[in-house]
Amino acid sequence: MRAALKTIELKKIYSRIAHRYDWQHGLITAKSDQRGRRMVVDYTVHPGDAVLDAGAGTGSSGILAAHKAGAAGSVTFFDLCDEMIAVAREKVAREKLGAAIDFKSGDMCHLPFADYHFDVALSTYSLCPLYDPARGVLELYRVVKPGGRVGIAYSIESEQPLMKWLADRVEDIAWLIPSLSMGCRAIDVLPAIQQTDARIVMDKSIGIPLWPFRVIIIEKPDGF
Numbered sequence: 001m002r003a004a005l006k007t008i009e010l011k012k013i014y015s016r017i018a019h020r021y022d023w024q025h026g027l028i029t030a031k032s033d034q035r036g037r038r039m040v041v042d043y044t045v046h047p048g049d050a051v052l053d054a055g056a057g058t059g060s061s062g063i064l065a066a067h068k069a070g071a072a073g074s075v076t077f078f079d080l081c082d083e084m085i086a087v088a089r090e091k092v093a094r095e096k097l098g099a100a101i102d103f104k105s106g107d108m109c110h111l112p113f114a115d116y117h118f119d120v121a122l123s124t125y126s127l128c129p130l131y132d133p134a135r136g137v138l139e140l141y142r143v144v145k146p147g148g149r150v151g152i153a154y155s156i157e158s159e160q161p162l163m164k165w166l167a168d169r170v171e172d173i174a175w176l177i178p179s180l181s182m183g184c185r186a187i188d189v190l191p192a193i194q195q196t197d198a199r200i201v202m203d204k205s206i207g208i209p210l211w212p213f214r215v216i217i218i219e220k221p222d223g224f
């Protein structure tokens with residue numbers, strides 16, 4: 001796994017690209033990013049849920065979640081970078097959302113929420129730049145209630161040797177320009193998930209052959 005960029009560097013990059021992020025991420029992923037967000041939300045969020053979107057960025061997943069959670073639900077948009085949150089705020093203001101909305105900044109490896117606080121915790125593409133993706137997913141798991149769900153989408157390495165070789169070369173170039181790579185790299189958090197008592201509800205690969213994503217949905221046993 002490629003070493004993560006420093007958090008302070010990530011903060012600078014995302015603050016610089018916040019206004020073009022949706023366009024740039026969509027272009028790099030040939031728009032397959034939105035499919036991952038939809039899957040994660042469709043398989044986790046129910047009406048009335050309290051949802052955390054961690055590493056929410058410009059809020060694309062959180063907005064989908066807010067539509068699904070409805071007037072009885074709530075969504076907390078959480079991100080490291082204030083400029084990304086500012087764009088999320090603008091987008092939220094343009095939507096007709098019934099759900100209660102909250103914005104918070106901080107580090108998703110140290111979530112400022114109590115255990116069992118949310119019904120659902122989401123991370124779409126925000127574990128990829130994280131300095132400790134395993135810790136990030138365990139934090140998501142910590143803050144969901146028994147019976148709650150965690151939905152994540154993240155970049156993985158292609159299983160096709162030629163595609164992997166090609167992706168590595170493209171990534172080598174992209175990583176010379178941090179605002180292009182956005183610090184995103186292929187990761188694997190399944191081993192961390194497997195150390196918990198989580199039930200894996202779904203584990204699917206999506207995306208284009210050059211940039212595959214893994215979508216994982218897990219559920220916390222409800223203790224009965």
Ligand SMILES: C[S@@+](CC[C@H](N)C(=O)[O-])C[C@H]1O[C@@H](n2cnc3c(N)ncnc32)[C@H](O)[C@@H]1O
Nearest residue numbers: 014055056057079080081084107108124125126
């Ligand atoms: C690739 S973007 C994903 C944004 C959004 N979830 C999406 O679906 O497009 C990665 C996001 O993770 C955020 N991020 C990076 N490190 C973080 C950290 N330690 N804690 C919280 N957010 C972080 C960045 O600021 C950025 O908004």
